[in-house]
Amino acid sequence: MSEYYDEEFGELGLVIGDFNIPQRAADLPPQFKDLLVPNKVQYVFCTGNVGNRETADWLKTLSGNTHFVKGDFDEVKEVPETKVVQIGSWKMVMVHGHQLVPFGDEESQYTFLKEMEGDVLITGHTGVAKVTAVEKKYIINPGSATGGFNGQQTSIPSFLILEFKKEKLQVFIYTLDGEVKIDKQELPLQK
Template sequence: MNCRQLVGVCTGDFRYWGYEAYDMPIFTYNLGVGEGFYIGVSCQHCEIDSELVLVIGDLHIPERKYYIHPAFKALLAPGKIQHVLCTGNLCSQSVYDQLKCICADVHVVKGEFDELPFPETKILTVGRYKIGLTHGHQVVPWGDRESLAMLRRQLNVSILISGHTHIPEAYEYDGGIFLNPGSATGAFSPLKASPQPTFMLLDIQESSVNLYTYRLVGDEHKVDRMEFPSAA
């Protein structure tokens, strides 16, 4: 039996994401994106041959939002994700501390509202893929494909992750992959007054990158899946 465990069951007290407390029950959910893909379901016979990367950003806690929605918090259980990549604008130490609770390998870049000493850009390797990370407020016009493509070439990476617009995007362009996780809290931005809360999960394999975009619809989350073959 081959399956990948995307996010595990959280049985502990994970109440303090942001500035409002919620009791988190044991969470078990069938992702429903294909056979063998589950959230919160453990499998003794699983062969985990990929690396899981949480891509998140633009939380703006507590200035624009007080907390991340409990439907999202329940998904972000500790211990099952190998890497966290954050596009910045956390805006508080407590949010950074909660990212560190999800996994030890956390990479954050500085947004224009961050006071913590994060770098402007980061480059890291996950599997065989080089990934560049930037907030995106330095890119003019904001979210412009040509400007982002130029930055990807300058960083010499296969995948460029940026934020700032609070609008999720995922596309291939000019020989690279471009991702924007949107705002995990749905914080307002100059481009959109009430964006939909979103984050992304990357399943990085040897020959492909599978992308899952989580969207908050009412009090429930929906998942969209994309595959980028031979991304390196």
């Protein structure tokens, strides 16, 4: 029965970042705070630019398995620039994204992911939620959790939920544009 359960219902991960609280936004939208409650996800992946200790502490309440990387505005010394997390068959590589020049460029992101020998790159910095397949790898960006100004524009608040299965990764893209909308993509594991 557990084999069926594992394949049918995978572990969940929250991918979130670019809060910039209080620098560019007062708080996470209340609609998101209502959805993001403790013990609903097994993992939290934060792409950086959290902004304050309260927000980082709140993220840690969502899962006992919380992973952070440092954004270009984060000043916390103990947070790494990059991180690799293995979840089942999936090797997840995390980086904020300002280090990859030009930032937001799929070619530089893919090159970095390939060098790290990962399956999925979790990156932020652009403020725009995006899921991209390049070769046999994936680049996912949760966008900005608050929709805070990213230096070029105000973005739509967003985050991602990942459902890890043995041979595929379900990605649920949550956006707040008047109301919460959810889009779904399925990413097959390709080794």
